[in-house]
Amino acid sequence: MKRLNLGLPRLYFRFYVAILVILLLFSLAVRQVWSRSGGPLERSNVTLSHVMQNVLAPPDAPREQQQAALENVAKGLNAHMTLYTRDWKTLAVVGDQIPARHWRQRGITGPPPESFVRLPDGRKLLSSEPLGFTRPKAMLNNALLLLAVGIGIAAFPLVRGLTRRIERLQHGVESLGAGDLKARVQVEGNDEVARLALSFNRAADQIEQLVGAHKTLLANASHELRTPLARIRLALELIKDGVDPKRRAGLEQDIAELNELLDEILLASRLGAVVDDTEFEELDLLALAAEECARYDDAVLDGESAVMQGDPRLLRRLLRNLLENAHRHGRPPANVRIGSAERMAVLTVWDDGPGIPETEFERVFEPFYRRRNTRDNSGAGLGLALVRQIARRHGGEARCVLMADGRSSFEITLPLAAKRRAD
Missing domain, CATH: 1.10.287.130 (Signal transduction histidine kinase, dimerisation/phosphotransfer (DHp) domain)
Known part of the structure; x- marks a missing residue:
C-alpha cells in the first residue's frame, strides 16, 4: 500500500518548529519590554556609575587626589582597580594595573577585569572584583539565547518520541489495510x-x-x-x-x-479479501485471449502482444466473463482488441448490440446488479463485478466507455511487465 504524501513537513518537525517559534517570540517580547522600560540590572549599573563618580575625585583633580579617592574605594575589597580617562589614559591604580582593552587582546599580563563601570563624565573604572552587572543587555540576550537553545535541545527528543509512537501506529494501520490481519501496535504510556x-x-x-x-x-x-x-x-x-x-x-x-x-x-x-495470495507469472495477454475466443464461434480477436505479470486462471476468468456477457446480452460478433498505452495493456471488448446506457456505466459493475430489457436475463449479476475485482487485483482497472460511434465497450487496463515497459 502506498503512503499518502501531501508534500507537508512531518508532524514531529512541525511540532518542533512551533516550539522554536514560540521561544523566539518570547525572547523578542522580553527584549522589547526591557528596551522600553529599562530593566533593574540596567538601572543598577546607571546608579553605580553615579555613585562611583560621587565617591571618586573630579576628572580634573590632581593625580594624588585621584589616587587617594580610588584607594578609599578599594579599601577592604581586596581588589585591583584602575581608573582611566575618557581616552584611556591612566589616572590612578590600586594593586596591579588592569590593562585597557584586556578582554580584546592576547598576551597581556595582569588581572582581568570583573567589572567595567563607565562614569557619567566619561572615565572608565576597571576592577578585578565585581562591582555591578557588566553589560546587562548582553547578559539578557545571552541568557535568552542559552534558554532557547536548551529548551530546543530538550524538546526535540520529547517531540520525536511522541511522533515516533504515532508513526508506529500509522505503520500498523497500513499493515492492516494491506492485508496483515495480525498487525498490532505496541501500547506505550497512558496518554x-x-x-x-x-x-x-x-x-x-x-x-x-x-x-x-x-x-x-x-x-x-x-x-x-x-x-x-x-x-x-x-x-x-x-x-x-x-x-x-x-x-x-x-x-x-x-x-x-x-x-x-x-x-x-x-x-x-x-x-x-484483504490478504493478497495471488500468484503472478509472466504471460501474454494476447495468447490468453486467443484461447478464450476459440471457445466461441462469434468472437473476433485483434491486437498486439502484451506481456504482463498476472494470474492466468484469474485473467482467463476475466476474459470469459466479458465474452459471456457479450454472448448473453449483446449481439454477435463479440470483438476483442488488445493494445497498449502509457505502459499499460488495454483490453477492449464490445459487440454489435446497442450497448449500455451511460447512466449505468458504473452500476453494471455492482454485485448482483442485472439490467432489465435484455434478451437474456440469466446469470447472477456477478460476472462484471468479478471482472473489476480481477483487474484491480492485478493493479489495473475496468470501466465502461463510449466508442466513437456512440456505443459502449468494456475497457480493461492492466500493467505491462517491466521488460515490456523498458522497450
Missing part, C-alpha cells in the same frame, strides 16, 4: 496516543474475527449447498426417462446456474 493504540488493537481483533467467520461461513455454505445439488443431479440421471425433457433441461440449467453462482460468490469473496 491519548496509548488509548488510540488500544482502540486500534481492539478494532484489529474484531476485523480478524469477522474475516475469519466470513471465510468459515462461505466454506461451510459452499459445501452444504453443493451436496444437495449433487444429489439432485444424480436423481435426474436416475429418473431421466420419467421426466419431461423440457422440464429436465430446465432443472439442469438451474443446477448449472447454482453451481456457477457458488463459484462466483466464492471467487468474489477471495478477491475481496
